[in-house]
Amino acid sequence: MDQLSIIWQGLPSLLSGTLVTLNLTFYFLALGFILGIILALGRVYGPSYVKILIILPFERFFRAVPELVLLFLFYFGSSFFHINISAFIAAVLAMGFRSAAYQAQIFRGAILSIGEDQMKAARSLGMNTLQSIRFVILPQALRLSIPSWANEYAVVLKDSSLAYAVGVTELLRQGRYIVARTFGNALLVYTVCALIYFILVFAGNQVLKHLEEKYKIPGYEFKQRREQSVLERI
């Protein structure tokens, strides 16, 4: 059978797999983003018992356990508690929590790099802690987070392929089906999968790069031209 026609006929299922992959990625990142910001703010501004009892154990656990193990724990482990959750939800929880632990570190680093002076100025105006965080700290911290967050986006998108292991029909599983159904060329089909992942990561990073550019603070631009001229002189 003509190899190219296998890809051509398999394209609709590959694309529907791509949609599932994008869906997974969106939920991983969204859960990780919201929870990550809460964890980071808790680490920096929260009372120490919350840090010691909740935040640190959570972060340590989800950073230390491999994602595949987390996935199995959530999917197969849930039945132990007589809870039935779909493979999709299990994946979202396992990978979303994992991403939250990582994103928390990204945001915490950004918040700490802003320094205490900004908080002092906000509090001196009479803002409470939440107002200071919302109007002064987070707008700056989020800007600083974009470069590292682009990394996390790439990691999360690629790791969505692990959901294959619990039966979510995402991109990689659709590829696997095509290979099995058509006795087709594994190299070719998986190369197309790889290409789709590459395009998604590349496009996403372009969007983030654009955001970084759009929201950069005037006067704080990296003095690229001057740096170059110094390098040229060496």
Add this chain to the structure above:
Amino acid sequence: MPEVILKVENLYKSYGELTVLNGISFQVRQGETTVIIGTSGTGKSTLLTCINLITPPDKGRIWLEEIEITDPKTDINLVRSSIGMVFQHFNLFTHLTVLDNVRLGLTVVKKIPKDRATAISIEKLNLVGLADKLNSYPAQLSGGQQQRVSIARALAMDPKLILFDEPTSALDPELIGEVLNVMVKLAESGMTMVVVSHEMGFARAVANDIIFMENGIIVEEGDPETMFHHSRNPRTQEFLHKITELYGGRPK
């Protein structure tokens, strides 16, 4: 005599073993300027940040008019919104334009509608001579301009008094004048100010009261004439002599 607006009574603050404030008491009258001087590390800045509880004191009481700031039941955010603070390193919000820096407190804390807040902000920026920089960002301004924006930010809140923490110490010598001029203008307009500074020319010209601090206590306090010419304390004399030699009596 004008009435007392700020009263500090027996203030103590330690960081572990290090005692920074060791029983400070003083008061400031409506419309007067108090300048606090002293060598580095004697607790001057800590004293200022204790007044609006940005640094909570260990012991002692502070009143702003009839409100006791140190009373745990006092709404500290409300008190802070009526005490302006100007920092050594300006502490402008780097991600906001000049206009937004001045306006933020009005819209967020005082809940003033945006157009009214904009009008107030522009009026205050005009007062410090920066109405043409509304849309600039702090990093695009000189240090002197940034400090004037931060004074406008404090003024916009319509404060009962303004605390200045070494407002000119981080500035290039040639930018100090523009900030001091604004401060002189403020003092003359009747704003109550507490200023930590090494600018002896400013102190001499504007201060109603000079407080000399060392090792967490007030060594001597008096009007400029007394402090500069009739001080009875040898440490005050020595310090003022040195600092005047170093910084000079910069003309007004």
